[in-house]
Amino acid sequence: xxxxxxxxxxxxxxxxxxxxxxxxxxxxxxxxxxxxxxxxxxxxxxxxxxxxxxxxxxxxxxxxxxxxxxxxxxxxxxxxxxxxxxxxxxxxxxxxxxxxxxxxxxxxxxxxxxxxxxxxxxxxxxxxxxxxxxxxxxxxxxxxxxxxxxxxxxxxxxxxxxxxxxxxxxxxxxxxxxxxxxxxxxxxxxxxxxxxxxxxxxxxxxxxxxxxxxxxxxxxxxxxxxxxxxxxxxxxxxxxxxxxxxxxxxxxxxxxxxxxxxxxxxxxxxxxxxxx
Numbered sequence: 001x002x003x004x005x006x007x008x009x010x011x012x013x014x015x016x017x018x019x020x021x022x023x024x025x026x027x028x029x030x031x032x033x034x035x036x037x038x039x040x041x042x043x044x045x046x047x048x049x050x051x052x053x054x055x056x057x058x059x060x061x062x063x064x065x066x067x068x069x070x071x072x073x074x075x076x077x078x079x080x081x082x083x084x085x086x087x088x089x090x091x092x093x094x095x096x097x098x099x100x101x102x103x104x105x106x107x108x109x110x111x112x113x114x115x116x117x118x119x120x121x122x123x124x125x126x127x128x129x130x131x132x133x134x135x136x137x138x139x140x141x142x143x144x145x146x147x148x149x150x151x152x153x154x155x156x157x158x159x160x161x162x163x164x165x166x167x168x169x170x171x172x173x174x175x176x177x178x179x180x181x182x183x184x185x186x187x188x189x190x191x192x193x194x195x196x197x198x199x200x201x202x203x204x205x206x207x208x209x210x211x212x213x214x215x216x217x218x219x220x221x222x223x224x225x226x227x228x229x230x231x232x233x234x235x236x237x238x239x240x241x242x243x244x245x246x247x248x249x250x251x252x253x254x255x256x257x258x259x260x261x262x263x264x265x266x267x268x269x270x271x272x273x274x275x276x
Contacts, residue, residue: 004058008048014061015044021064026051037064067145072124073160073168074138075189081125083191085168086112096244103204103268104244108171109257110197120150127152135187137180162245163200170229170253171198197257201267203234204246207275211238211247216270224263227252234273247273
């Protein structure tokens with residue numbers, strides 16, 4: 001459930017109707033920037049003092065959903081869903097922003113044609129058609145609630161950010177950037193075959209100040225090096241990023257999903273970016 005808060009009265013009315021916690025999002029923005037969790041009346045007052053609704057720029061209030069978060073990236077051609085990719089977030093981006101010590105991970109399992117994803121395939125296509133999309137590349141974010149039900153939180157008619165387009169390219173051995181251009185210009189898309197599981201560990205600086213050092217690279221290289229297909233490591237002196245994507249990333253790939261999942265867990269436990 002959601003509402004655009006045209007006034008403070010709208011915000012309080014929505015809170016009374018839905019209950020807490022809520023999520024407040026700015027009129028424009030991405031990457032969870034300026035997104036807040038409102039746990040009760042005191043937090044609501046704090047948020048309204050900092051980000052009051054402005055004429056013509058109402059913030060969005062949403063029911064707070066708990067569960068596992070995923071993305072559903074897809075290609076539509078003439079109103080028909082012709083291809084899709086599913087990614088899993090570890091943990092949710094909002095959790096990452098609220099806990100500076102967490103290094104975010106995204107995993108693309110190799111096998112997504114499983115019954116567990118049947119419902120999101122149906123719901124995603126119905127949603128895209130309801131929104132009127134005929135042809136385009138889309139990025140949708142959705143939750144699997146604790147009771148097993150799903151909720152779609154947002155969708156954009158664009159490729160995904162946060163290196164996802166690169167991850168999808170590695171998973172399918174295809175250049176998704178070129179495929180997007182062909183889809184936009186010629187309205188054609190040739191669905192690629194998913195050949196690998198792929199994941200990214202996003203490295204976040206710990207502490208305050210600029211990047212001072214990166215610890216654990218030797219261990220990571222020795223244990224996980226053969227799985228790495230791309231990386232961008234933080235450089236000493238670099239200013240830290242504010243978002244959940246962090247200051248760098250490491251992308252790994254393997255035919256087995258379990259191997260990629262274990263590699264991501266090891267990367268975020270071994271590599272530490274020191275600020276100071």
